[in-house]
Amino acid sequence: MPGRKFFIPLVILALWFGGRAWYFTPNVGALDTAADFTAMRADGKTFSLHDLRGRYVLLDFWGSWCGPCRRESPDLVQLNQQTRDRLTIVSIAIERDSAAWQRAITKDHRNWPYQVMDQTNSFKFLSGNVASLYGIKQVPTNYLIDPEGIVIGLNLPLNQIVEKLK
Numbered sequence: 001m002p003g004r005k006f007f008i009p010l011v012i013l014a015l016w017f018g019g020r021a022w023y024f025t026p027n028v029g030a031l032d033t034a035a036d037f038t039a040m041r042a043d044g045k046t047f048s049l050h051d052l053r054g055r056y057v058l059l060d061f062w063g064s065w066c067g068p069c070r071r072e073s074p075d076l077v078q079l080n081q082q083t084r085d086r087l088t089i090v091s092i093a094i095e096r097d098s099a100a101w102q103r104a105i106t107k108d109h110r111n112w113p114y115q116v117m118d119q120t121n122s123f124k125f126l127s128g129n130v131a132s133l134y135g136i137k138q139v140p141t142n143y144l145i146d147p148e149g150i151v152i153g154l155n156l157p158l159n160q161i162v163e164k165l166k
Contacts, residue, residue: 034059034145035133039092042105042115050149052088056165059143060091061118061136064104069140073108075158080112086165090114094128094139096121 034057038048049057060076062069080089089112095101101117104110118128126136134143144153144164153164 032151034143034149034151037130037133039116039118039130041113042102042117043113047114049090052090053149054147056083056087056147057145058087058089058161059134059145060089061094061131061134061139061141062091063094063139064097064100065095066139070104070108072140072158073110077109077111079158079161082162083165084112087161088112088114090116092116092118092128092130094118094120094126094131094136 034049036048036050038046040046049059058079062072064070076089076091079087091105091110091112091114093101093104093116095117096119098117105115116130118130120126120128120131126132126139130136134141141155142153143151144156144161146152153161156164
């Protein structure tokens with residue numbers, strides 16, 4: 001049966017792509033209420049995501065070890081400068097090494113106050129507390145949250161965030 005030799009590879013490909021899509025789908029999606037968390041900022045102050053209600057918030061999951069994250073930093077700095085009166089950026093670095101995290105913040109000019117290190121034991125599984133809460137499986141990942149705490153965007157290109165705020 002000639003069709004059979006094409007059917008099995010197609011099933012395998014479908015399972016692979018389907019499994020990959022399922023694995024990389026975060027726990028919190030668009031139109032969900034953003035999961036609240038409490039964390040310590042780089043300056044030693046504690047905050048809760050709930051404290052930022054009433055403002056647009058961009059959760060930016062990244063890592064000092066992540067090339068695409070680091071290449072995105074200049075655009076994120078520019079976004080912060082353009083929107084700081086309307087948008088609060090919360091950068092959540094999934095890290096094992098706090099010194100590397102601090103160096104990356106300085107080198108990349110990530111000067112906004114909400115810098116959080118989410119300690120992980122495994123870069124393969126991104127197992128930090130906040131990353132696990134949101135089901136983060138890859139970085140960079142971002143969430144745009146409206147003033148009521150509802151996720152209105154997931155993995156938006158940074159240039160589209162300004163448009164969403166209008």
